[in-house]
Amino acid sequence: MKILKLNEVAELLNVCKSQVYNLVKQGYLPKPIKIGKRGSGWLQSDIDSWFKSKIEEREMEVNHG
Template sequence: MRIISLKEVMDLTSLARSTIYKYIALGTFPLPLSVGERCVRWLESEVHEWILDRIAERDEKVQVAGKH
């Protein structure tokens, strides 16, 4: 299990910091772990799972669109 920084999350997802925190507030992005008074990190596996979920959603939409 690996924990990653906000910069690494941004690099993996191509999302801006503000977008990541907006998605967290909406409940659609993995919550960060507090690892210090002013330091948060994410579980890499949860971020990867979030990415895989976006891919699955995209593929589902493509399949539905192809049935029309």
């Protein structure tokens, strides 16, 4: 199990760090998990699942025009 830090998630999405938190707030991305008192991060599996769902949404849009 790998935990991605904010910088890594921002890089994967090609957005700035504040935009990652905006996407979480809007319910677009999964919430991070707490790691200790001050740290947080995202499970790699959660981000992978999120990407897969976006690909499936795109394919459904293309197939159903």
